[in-house]
Amino acid sequence: xxxxxxxxxxxxxxxxxxxGYVGDPDKAKDMAQExxxxxxRQLPKFRGESSVGTWIFRIACNCCLRELEKGRRDPxxxxxxxxxxxxxxxHRAEQSGSDRRDELAFLxxxxxxxxxxxxxxxxxxxxxxxxxxxxxxxxxxxxNTRVRLFRIREKIKQKFNGYEHR
Amino acid sequence: MDMNTDSLSTxxxxxxxxxxxxxxxLLARIARVRRKAYWRHGRMVLxxxxxxxxxxxxxxxxxxxxxxxxxxxxLIDLAILLYVVASSDLIFLWIRPSGKDVTVSDHLQxxxxxxxxxxxxxxxxYLIYFLLLLAGLTLYIIEYTLRMRLYLAVTTWVLTGAWxxxxxxxxxxxxxxxxxxxxxxxxxxxxxxxxxxxxxx
Numbered sequence: 001x002x003x004x005x006x007x008x009x010x011x012x013x014x015x016x017x018x019x020g021y022v023g024d025p026d027k028a029k030d031m032a033q034e035x036x037x038x039x040x041r042q043l044p045k046f047r048g049e050s051s052v053g054t055w056i057f058r059i060a061c062n063c064c065l066r067e068l069e070k071g072r073r074d075p076x077x078x079x080x081x082x083x084x085x086x087x088x089x090x091h092r093a094e095q096s097g098s099d100r101r102d103e104l105a106f107l108x109x110x111x112x113x114x115x116x117x118x119x120x121x122x123x124x125x126x127x128x129x130x131x132x133x134x135x136x137x138x139x140x141x142x143x144n145t146r147v148r149l150f151r152i153r154e155k156i157k158q159k160f161n162g163y164e165h166r
Numbered sequence: 167m168d169m170n171t172d173s174l175s176t177x178x179x180x181x182x183x184x185x186x187x188x189x190x191x192l193l194a195r196i197a198r199v200r201r202k203a204y205w206r207h208g209r210m211v212l213x214x215x216x217x218x219x220x221x222x223x224x225x226x227x228x229x230x231x232x233x234x235x236x237x238x239x240x241l242i243d244l245a246i247l248l249y250v251v252a253s254s255d256l257i258f259l260w261i262r263p264s265g266k267d268v269t270v271s272d273h274l275q276x277x278x279x280x281x282x283x284x285x286x287x288x289x290x291x292y293l294i295y296f297l298l299l300l301a302g303l304t305l306y307i308i309e310y311t312l313r314m315r316l317y318l319a320v321t322t323w324v325l326t327g328a329w330x331x332x333x334x335x336x337x338x339x340x341x342x343x344x345x346x347x348x349x350x351x352x353x354x355x356x357x358x359x360x361x362x363x364x365x366x367x
Contacts, residue, residue, distance in 0.1 A: 003189070004189065007186060007189065008186075011183075011186040012183045015181075015183050015184070016178065016179070016181045016183060019181055020178070020181070025182070025184070029184055033187060033192065033195065036186075036192055037192050037195055037196055037199075040189075040192055040193070040196070041196065058268075058269065058270060058273070061270045062270060062273050065270065065274065065359050103177045103180075104177055104180050104181065107174070107177050107178065115362045116359060116362065117270075117359060117362040117363050118362070120270075123178075126174060126175050126178040126179075127178075128175075136269065137269065137270060138269060138270045138271060138363060139268075139269025139270055139271025139272055139363065140271065140363060153174070156174065
């Protein structure tokens with residue numbers, strides 16, 4: 001698979017994963033770019049021990065977690081701040097009506113309240129990555145992945161139910 | 167709203183996604199990072215070369231006859247070289263991440279071990295650097311102080327002693343603490359993240 005094909009296929013997925021993790025759109029773009037810089041550099045050494053998708057998502061997850069480790073920011077704090085800032089929404093979301101915008105904002109809020117690795121877990125699932133592959137990306141057992149995802153979904157569901165009844 | 171995975175996924179996919187930058191821009195970004203790294207190391211190398219030139223020029227103006235002076239200069243050179251290596255990332259080149267395609271969990275564990283090794287090496291390098299510098303400086307000034315008048319020689323030794331005390335009890339602990347605090351915070355963060363993955367369900 002060429003870099004161009006990988007870039008085309010995975011850019012949106014990786015950006016959304018980073019955005020869900022970090023909240024800030026500029027930072028998410030930066031992290032997604034960093035992911036593809038690593039992909040570009042390491043592609044000649046990629047031996048295909050795992051699927052391309054697993055490999056790229058691993059790099060993206062490591063980029064996300066390293067962002068925190070580097071101590072450049074506290075994603076949770078920043079994410080909360082961004083939610084209050086309407087300007088983080090793009091034109092498409094704004095045009096789609098306030099309900100849709102609110103839902104997305106509320107999803108960001110729910111994600112911000114999750115531990116970092118749970119944000120990655122749910123982000124990967126929402127990107128349609130199969131649970132077995134998520135387990136392989138993060139280094140968890142499939143059972144553990146399944147149970148954790150169930151709990152995360154339940155948590156978000158409860159929050160959304162509370163949000164509906166406000 | 168019935169919030170199931172599908173509806174959550176629908177909201178998730180409403181996230182606005184900016185256009186991907188051109189591949190050339192990614193390449194430019196790699197080049198920028200490299201340039202920055204070269205410049206960082208380059209400054210250190212220039213400092214090293216500058217110090218070496220200065221000491222050799224000094225030796226040619228004030229010729230040394232005793233072997234101790236020459237050994238002193240060599241030890242100071244070695245100390246500076248060690249400092250350059252320790253303060254840049256050069257010593258970490260051979261203990262950097264393997265670059266293998268490992269799981270996120272393994273990657274975090276690998277990073278913790280790597281940071282611990284960096285921490286250990288930094289402490290050792292710094293101690294050796296200081297001892298080499300002190301030994302070099304002492305050997306270096308023996309010959310010149312022998313040629314000096316007594317009061318100048320005493321002043322030189324007192325100043326060198328004062329420098330040693332200040333360096334050992336004030337500069338060194340501060341530099342080590344600053345470095346260790348940074349690495350400790352890094353390790354704590356990595357452990358916290360690894361811990362999140364290993365919480366039993």
